[in-house]
Amino acid sequence: xxxxxxxxxxxxxxxxxxxxxxxxxxxxxxxxxxxxxxxxxxxxxxxxxxxxxxxxxxxxxxxxxxxxxxxxxxxxxxxxxxxxxxxxxxxxxxxxxxxxxxxxxxxxxxxxxxxxxxxxxxxxxxxxxxxxxxxxxxxxxxxxxxxxxxxxxxxxxxxxxxxxxxxxxxxxxxxxxxxxxxxxxxxxxxxxxxxx
Amino acid sequence: xxxxxxxxxxxxxxxxxxxxxxxxxxxxxxxxxxxxxxxxxxxxxxxxxxxxxxxxxxxxxxxxxx
Numbered sequence: 001x002x003x004x005x006x007x008x009x010x011x012x013x014x015x016x017x018x019x020x021x022x023x024x025x026x027x028x029x030x031x032x033x034x035x036x037x038x039x040x041x042x043x044x045x046x047x048x049x050x051x052x053x054x055x056x057x058x059x060x061x062x063x064x065x066x067x068x069x070x071x072x073x074x075x076x077x078x079x080x081x082x083x084x085x086x087x088x089x090x091x092x093x094x095x096x097x098x099x100x101x102x103x104x105x106x107x108x109x110x111x112x113x114x115x116x117x118x119x120x121x122x123x124x125x126x127x128x129x130x131x132x133x134x135x136x137x138x139x140x141x142x143x144x145x146x147x148x149x150x151x152x153x154x155x156x157x158x159x160x161x162x163x164x165x166x167x168x169x170x171x172x173x174x175x176x177x178x179x180x181x182x183x184x185x186x187x188x189x190x191x192x193x194x195x196x
Numbered sequence: 197x198x199x200x201x202x203x204x205x206x207x208x209x210x211x212x213x214x215x216x217x218x219x220x221x222x223x224x225x226x227x228x229x230x231x232x233x234x235x236x237x238x239x240x241x242x243x244x245x246x247x248x249x250x251x252x253x254x255x256x257x258x259x260x261x262x
Binding site for chain 1: 198199200201202204205208209211212213231232233235236238239240242243244245246247248249250251253254255257258
């Protein structure tokens with residue numbers, strides 16, 4: 001044990017989430033790893049600054065964001081994903097969902113059955129299709145989806161990150177799932193059927 | 197009865213937040229009769245798994261690119 005209120009072990013628990021968060025923004029494992037190291041180090045050194053108001057992870061992500069921003073400032077690179085992608089509201093949410101449903105609330109063309117979908121995990125081509133479909137989401141929607149599903153933040157953490165109300169969050173995630181699902185069906189599962 | 201549009205939104209919300217018993221019952225009754233929503237439900241769970249795997253492999257993915 002140290003005199004610090006935050007032990008290294010406690011900080012290390014958040015390493016994976018921080019790393020994925022950094023990686024999504026920096027797209028380079030070494031840079032991401034550096035940023036996380038620096039974050040954990042400053043957190044450990046400055047753990048007195050952790051007021052315990054926010055959750056520990058929220059506090060750590062706050063530090064990480066500064067480290068990432070420092071990096072962009074030094075390298076004068078364009079950040080890949082920034083907070084300029086903040087979501088204002090779910091303005092066109094209704095129109096977006098209208099593409100999937102008829103006015104009586106039934107599916108336009110409902111999801112069809114996928115045969116043994118998890119077998120696709122073993123195929124490299126599937127992951128290429130998956131990535132394409134994920135990148136086809138509008139940027140703000142993609143960010144929310146990735147923070148939740150890839151980075152592994154909790155829903156309320158994503159809301160804080162993206163500046164979303166809870167209601168907008170549900171709408172955005174649902175739209176992302178509808179779009180991603182349709183894309184995977186068209187580009188992978190239907191074309192697999194035809195080949196057989 | 198809720199529509200497919202409402203049920204699918206509920207299914208989606210259920211992935212992030214526990215639903216109450218009434219909502220869970222509504223989903224059950226609906227998906228028992230509606231293959232499209234049943235497929236949607238299964239596929240959202242599949243997509244969650246896929247996204248997590250993709251997330252776990254991020255390092256190799258970005259590593260390969262540079």
